[in-house]
Amino acid sequence: MFALDRCAKATIDDDIGVILRSNKKIHGWHEVFKKHLGDQMVSARYSYDEISPFGTRVPHYDYLRETPVKILRYEDAKGQQFRDVFVIADDVLMQDPNGMACFYVGVTRAERLLYVLYQGKKPAFLVDVDPDVYETSDTIANIGF
Secondary structure, X not given: OHHHHHHHOOOOOXXXXXXXXXXXXXXXXXXXHHHHHOOOOEEEEEEEEEEOOOOOXXXXXXXXXXXXXXXXXXXXXXXXXXXXXXXXXXXXXXXXXXXXXXXXXXXXXXXXXXXXXXXXXXXXXXXXXXXXXXXXXXXXXXXXX
């Protein structure tokens, strides 16, 4: 898996964000990354909505600790920056009415390198991007969650 290979080369000084759609996806990727990178190199942020006394939704975050590789949801990436970012663009995100806004948040978190990972056909919003500004690869494998 491309993202895992890149993150395996991370040092303690790296700052890599892996941005996904849901807590369930975060949990799956976190388990795989922990297995291959070790617990000291990767952490995940899970977000759970709580209801305030005023009836509004309040995000509650469980961010394990500061590590070189951080896995989090699109919504939780707002206001954060990472040196390198992996944005996972899946079909469900792209069909969601708020999907484009979430995608925008994800792609604007990168300071240096941005990787957009998708499976199958190129997402419609990437079709108009000038091919001179990116590289493509067909060698990325699906890990199945």
